[in-house]
Amino acid sequence: MTRHFLRDDDVTPAEQAEILQLALELKKDRFAEKPLAGPQTVAVIFDKSSTRTRVSFAVGIADLGGTPLIISTANSQLGGKETPSDTARVLERMVAAIVWRTYGQAGLTEMAEGTTVPVINALSDDFHPCQLLADLLTITEKRGHLAGLTLTFLGDGACNMAQSYLLAGATAGMHVRIASPAGYTPSEQVVADAAAIAAQTGGSVALFTDPVAAVSGSDVVVTDTWVSMGKEEEKAARVAELGAYRVDSELMAHAASDALFMHCLPADRGYEVTAEVIDGPQSIIWDEAENRLHAQKALMVWLLAQNAR
Incomplete structure (x- = not known):
């Protein structure tokens, strides 16, 4: 089953500690992990304006050897003609993961249920787990x-x-x-x-x-x-x-x-x-603010490893 990170309790206490320890290690050796080498692409979708989320995910994905694809819902079909689950089924054939900064938690849940790649909640009205x-x-x-x-x-x-x-x-x-x-x-x-x-x-x-x-x-x-x-x-x-x-x-x-x-x-x-x-x-x-970069990199490394099993 695909692991996602939609709310803070999607990881156990032991898993949370594992991600934080990995973040400490990546902060010391920023380019030690390259799970997105290829480069593989991560879709980073924004319904809301952003500074720290946009920069930390874009830089973090690049640090991990990948390419961030920044998508604005204002310039895409998501939220208009296309449902989150349909969008997810398209994206999963092209990207390694999906990051979404949005409003309703229900959209994230629907997207996660419709895809086999990890979905990360980059902020919703209910939670901000990253x-x-x-x-x-x-x-x-x-x-x-x-x-x-x-x-x-x-x-x-x-x-x-x-x-x-x-x-x-x-x-x-x-x-x-x-x-x-x-x-x-x-x-x-x-x-x-x-x-x-x-x-x-x-x-x-x-x-x-x-x-x-x-x-x-x-x-x-x-x-x-x-x-x-x-x-x-x-x-x-x-x-x-x-x-x-x-x-x-x-x-x-x-x-x-x-x-x-x-x-x-x-x-x-x-x-x-x-x-x-x-x-x-x-x-x-x-x-x-800086630690958004290191924590999110650790999360992505961890999720990709979980979903490779």
Whole structure:
């Protein structure tokens, strides 16, 4: 059966650790693996604008000996005349893998069900699993381990980043806290899935409304934009409702003294995070951004090896 990476719990705890270890090795020796030599082509499809995802996948595919084929759905049949499954059946005859940055998770699921090459979720409305691999890699570099660490996400708990933190953090054996107001809580099913994983890994998941209580003693503090793509018209309401969850130096003071600050970027400075935090000594956002390259390369190497068996 073809292995895909559509959400964070598509890999087991042992598999997640294996991918992260491979990412560490590839960061030390960037051109050590060439599974796409030929060169083979990887289709990288964008429904949404992108900086880090586009660059990291294009560079990573080239590093692995392949050729990235960047496709905009605005200039293709996908999402118009053709279904995801039909597109996948065409692409699988020409490419080694498919990467898709899109809106609905259902389209990714349909595409994966219709193809024999691995499909990678480069972002959907529900999850951002490639970003989480990069984030876990960055934390591992800074702390040497993941299990037992407490990570707090503040802001829109229903966003893709919060939901991926629940699943990926639980898989890594972390204690994941989500702090958000009513109406911005994660999916009940995602929380239940993460709790079930945490019960096996020794981690935990918890939901908070009080940002200070959530951050207290945390090893890692994370936030994300309050206004995701497609929700620009909601900005005024979101700023009013999420303002108490802004990460500033006063809030960071409640975390562990050596707590790390993370943000997947782009950041709306002055809204979800202040400049003094994002540019401060606890911030590791630039390492986090670079690690998209190394984590995604490791993921592609791992998936291609799994599907070659």
